[in-house]
Amino acid sequence: MASDSGIPNRLRIGYYRGQMEKLGYEAKFFITGIIGKGTVEPHKEEIRINEDYFKSSLDMVALIRPKLSGAYQRLTDEELIIDGIFLVARKVTRSNSLPGFVPAGKPAYVDVFR
Numbered sequence: 001m002a003s004d005s006g007i008p009n010r011l012r013i014g015y016y017r018g019q020m021e022k023l024g025y026e027a028k029f030f031i032t033g034i035i036g037k038g039t040v041e042p043h044k045e046e047i048r049i050n051e052d053y054f055k056s057s058l059d060m061v062a063l064i065r066p067k068l069s070g071a072y073q074r075l076t077d078e079e080l081i082i083d084g085i086f087l088v089a090r091k092v093t094r095s096n097s098l099p100g101f102v103p104a105g106k107p108a109y110v111d112v113f114r
Helices: 013-022 055-067 077-081
Strands: 025-034 038-044 082-091 108-110
Touching: 013 025, 013 082, 038 082, 055 077, 077 082
Parallel strands: none
Antiparallel strands: 025 038, 025 082, 082 108
């Protein structure tokens, strides 16, 4: 969510996947919302066409894709239809003395919503 506003930011799920990997976190991403459908209940790590979303969501992406900036035009349809995620991450470390250590079994939670 954009800071202090209650509105979505423009970063997609791929950005957060990259950041978690770059920062050394094991992460699970639960999809909480899809454009054209709304809330995904229960939240899922993977979504499937005709089960979690329909062709209408893909049609919406096809309609707006030409209006997107270059970086967003290159994203997959799935990245563009996801409009809400919940992220659960745990820092992976080799030693308890490393800065930012999170003990095993104690996940660091990052909550990213629309």
